[in-house]
Amino acid sequence: MFVDQTSLLLALGLAAFAISATLLITWLAARTEKFILVWAVGSCVLATAFAGFSINAVSNHYALLWISNLLLSGSFVILFSAACLFTGQDLPRTRIAVISALCAAVISMPFVLGFDALGAIMGNLVNALLLGGTAWTFWRGRAEAPLWVGGIAVLYSLTAISFIPCAIMIFLKDPLILDAPPSGWAEDLNSIAGLVGLTGIGALSLALNQARIARRHHEEANTDPLTGLMNRRAIFDRFGASQMDENTAALLFDLDHFKSINDRYGHAAGDEVLRRFAQVVSQNMPLGSSAARIGGEEFLLVVTDTDDAEALLIAEAIRSTFACEILQGAGGGFRATVSVGVSTGMGSQDTFDHVLRRADDALYGAKNSGRNRAASTAQGEGGPR
Structure with missing residues (x-):
């Protein structure tokens, strides 16, 4: 031996x-990531197994x-479970029990x-297989952070x-009785x-978890908790300093008679209206678009690579789809509608605030024209058909 095994x-x-x-x-500081608790338990069992091996080395x-062999393999099963949770997989309880x-x-x-x-x-050999399976689980989930998770x-x-040389050296010496x-170079290695x-x-996993927490906090600070869309701060941070050319449009939505819905059907129904409308926007907006809830019942959709006519068609598709939704409230089923104002940029000197102000003017026109319609500063109005 070139080092002391004990x-x-x-x-x-x-x-x-x-x-x-x-x-x-x-884990106790936040109690949010279950994999940390599972990993802590696995590491504790691992420490117990090593303590047993160190005592056995002299006794x-x-x-x-x-x-000690059972504890070591058991700890690796627990670490495999933690890997499943870490990479966002559901914990395969039945499979874990069978493997154990x-x-x-x-x-x-x-x-x-x-x-x-x-x-x-x-x-x-069992330990080699368990650790190999854990490695494969992390490798499959490396998309989150390829360098760290791959490491x-x-x-x-x-x-x-x-672990394989250890098995080989024991076999070569005597495959049945110790x-x-x-103890030898294989065990030292x-x-x-x-x-x-x-x-x-340990170092990589804790660092990656801290990065996850920081990213989650950033997402929470920029996400509307009720609808899951961006919030006002996030969309203004993204576009507030941008120049809006002719291929970028702002679609400003305002739910019609929203206060009356809250009064008649209850605030829970009002929340459901907001969530359902956010779903309709998400399902109908083009790829690369940005949607946000910017006020109580106000939503903003910024669409790039478009023009006046296409932006109005998108607004109309969202308006008409939402008008067909049947919602549930304290008084039974009901429908809700939305009005839309559309404006596109006017060149490299046009700002986000200017485009949004024109979209708000168009929205005001849609409201004054009877609601449940889309209006554009360039092409007039679209309405229920």
Whole structure:
């Protein structure tokens, strides 16, 4: 051995325990990401397994080796579950239970029969498969952050591979009975790979989670919580300083008689009207467009690569689709309508505020003309047919 095996195992146990404590504190601070809690539990079980292996390295206790192998594989099953949650997958509870039972059976059967070497071999192979599956889970979910998540997958893969020489060396020495705790260059390499992998995976995962939290806070600050559309701040940040050329249009929507809907059918029905209208806008707006709720019952849609005629057609499609929706309120089913004002840019010197002001003028004209219609500053009005 070129390093002390017991010291490496103790270092692994301490690292796993430190990561578990850090993850638990992180989860307790927010209690939003379930994978952090699952990962903390897995790391705690991992630390316990390493503690068992380090004691067994000096005591050579048959049952302790058996239990430590079960704990190690169990921790990797938990880490696989955390990987599923981390990458946004539903936790496959049935599959996890089956995998856990199979791993326990494959490792325990040789120990029950008195073949501790074979049990250790099976434990190493099971661990390689579990870590390989975890690596594959992260690799499939790398689209979120290819470099970081890909790095996590690589570290899991390298750690998985390091278990294979351990199994091979035990097999070559005696495939059935151990005369001493497994110890040699393969175990040292496995411990070093585990230590590097554990700390690297911990650092990358925590950094990625912090980036997720920051991104979520940014999204929440720029999203209307009721409709899921952009809020006023977000759309004005995006277009407020922009020059609006002839191919960009602003469509300003205002729900007709919205206060009366709240008074007659209740505020819950009013919220449903807002949500349903947001869905209609999302379903009918062209790709690359930006939709926002900018006031109580006011919505704004900014469409690029369009002209006056096409923008009016889009407004009319949204208006007519929404007019056909049957909504539910305290007094039963009802319909709601919307008026639309449309304006396009007038050149490189035209500002977003100017276009929005003209769209508001067109909206005012649509309201005064009977509501439930679309009006454009350039082409007049469209209405119910």
